[in-house]
Amino acid sequence: MRTVGSRGPKTMEAIMAAGVRLIYEHGYDALTLRQLAREVGLQPGSLYNYIETKQDLLVTLLRGHLTRLLVDVDQALAGVQDPLEKLRVFVEFHLMDHMVRKADVFIANSELRSLEPENRREIVSLRRAYERRLIDTLDECVAQGRLAPINTHVAAFAIIAMVTGICAWYRPDGPLTKAELVRMHTDMVFSGLPIPDEKK
Template sequence: MARIPGSNGEKTLKAIYEAATDLIYQNGYEAVSLRQLASAVGIQAGSLYNHIASKQDLLYKLTSTIMVELNGALDEELRGIEDPVEQLKTYVRFHITYYAARKKQVFIGNFELRSLQGENYRKIVVLRDQYEKKLVDILERGAEEGCWAAADMRMTAKALIPMLTGVCVWYDPRGGYSIADLVEKYSSLIFHGISNS
């Protein structure tokens, strides 16, 4: 098996994931070939199959890793917080911070979902829906407690998540806004939009 000099199978797999993330982020999943990926890693194209089953399997592993991590990290952030207002503030802060710090990974997780097939697609949709449901639950609880206006909270969540997710497309830390600035401005927009007044 061809390997990166001085590496082992685990390092090679990590290099494959990193190179695939860069290539898919830059070019889109459909435009990236396994030959291109192997070249970026420094191995023969045939050697990729010692680490991945297929290009589709690779995309599934990239997207599932980020979605599982996303859900788990959000659960940790929300642990012990009962007040819906504080939960929503935490959700917004977490989402923006996470998405700004992992632009490539979350871009693939969100915008290459369309390239997943069959069961791979269905599994990622389940994970995506779990993440969205956490926001719906916060919004519904807040509406029940009078924290903000009652509305169709599923639709509200579907509007808010793409708004927050857009950070991974346009945010550049050299552009004059800090993460704290983003959190403050997005939080203001969201709370103003759902307020009772």
């Protein structure tokens, strides 16, 4: 007996969507393929028409998330010249994106340790590339005197840690809108950085 209605490409999408959700809720190790199969209306064995192994599912998910993130951040930064403005755009983009994609972000941060070494290397390097966008922007700021000389690596990690942290507790039905949260955190980031006064 074949379940009607969950065929082909749609099935693949359903598997990925359910995969993200279940890993987010239970963790990669606690996720069972039986659970995943049930969720998308298949028998466990049938998943193997779509994924090669459980590990492969995780890698595919993380790779997809991070490549999309890179594409999107580059698109957001494209055409922005002023480095301080670039910094603002990055922070705003990161906040909006991470509030919307809570689950993807969470597993990208917490399931690195579940990756086999080779896969881990690949995913970590994608993440580094993303962080690089912020470090480069800070370096530009310093180079152009828009920021006092600082350890831009440390600053970048602190900024990312803070703004990423918010996705750990942001809830769409909470008392603050996304726009408000974005403004508040952007303010904190900017006032936390040593920006020299400029002559008007």
